[in-house]
Amino acid sequence: MAEDPLILNPNGGMPRLLEIMRRLRDPENGCPWDIEQDFATIAPYTIEEAYEVADAIEREAWDELKGELGDLLFQSVFHAQMATERGLFTFDQVADTMSDKMVTRHPHVFGDENRDKSAEQQTRDWEVVKAAERASKDQTGTLDGVALGLPALLRSVKLQKRAARVGFDWPDISQVVDKIVEEAGELAEAREKLTQTEIEEEFGDMLFVIANLARHLKIDPEAALRATNAKFTRRFEGVEAKLAARGKRPEDSDLAEMDALWDEVKVEEKS
Template structure:
């Protein structure tokens, strides 16, 4: 079977003067869209539990990492081995309950520790690392390119780690109701900029609620997207099988098809 060394050789070959013209033209910035696409394809395969496809998509994602490493090597920034070395060192440092002496291959019996304690230690170590890099804010290093829902959750989590957070979900629910009232007022005022601002505040508060409920907002919305798609496709099927045109149906009739789709899903679950 081919190995990681074979993959690294292949990448270097693709970028060589005798390699692939497309690969030769690529830069760090030009392959970013492909990287994002591969990440979402991995997530899609995971959510569908399509394990053979997942293996293929993970390979495509790994190729993106190898591509960046090759570009960095050519620019004399770092090599693939440097990525591995830094990653292993960081994971050893962040798992002192597994590697108490900081050595990878030391065989030692460790006391049991629950996941909550692991997570708490992980965050403490990360904060120490940020301090050593002389950051100016706990919000530093939250990537600007993250999807907005994910970035909102990370910003809120960073703030919560230093005590800036609601005490419980009731406080967040109250905040959501407050934001809804402010959004209603902005809509009545008719100023687009105010409506945009208040709509964003409402979304931000809803992300906060998901975080307090231990839910991933991106995953929650993706689940709702799939549910909407499923039910709307059922509505389309009913329309096509009967009159064949949405314009001949009232909203009430279309909503009846929607409710049928919901009932079918409930019946399937039982």
């Protein structure tokens, strides 16, 4: 380590991080775990780190955000190092590709186009540029290029947005609500008559339409569900605290008692 001034340099920036990653993957002297990884095994960690960034932002945990962004950056470095070893591309090429993309997609900032545009017009222009990029990759179908690895609710919204651009969409939000009622009825019926696979299909149909309702309401369904998860966690922890004050745990209680305490917690929150 005494001969590694870059690795020991606390201000080494990106060169330091890239060298650390290269050393971790060194076949002779690197870390056995890091050496064994490939794109597929690292991908779940990449997704997890992205969610941890979102979580820190949602909680306004600014003291944690720097570390979470570093963890996410490390995922890009890890993938780029594996790509470099295969002769596919380097981290610098990843950065250059993103820089080129941003310059191309913002001609009103880096080119001669008028910057005096509404956010809506800029979004439309952005979509035109992205459509041209997809066409250059032979992604000519309306739904081509919507990543399979996205969270299911988010991918549902993106698929529906693409279909809506070519007119495949309900024109009125009431029709979406009616469809949710219809799908809920089909799901209730499916419980009695269909196989588990068919029930899952009906449930998926209902979730898909709910995602569509979120799109029409301009709601991010992932964010909305995360907020509800947080609310449920907070309230249930409140129930546990009230039970603890009685010298009890949830398993020592019953639904009636916990439901009453739940209502108390809700009232206290609103007050």
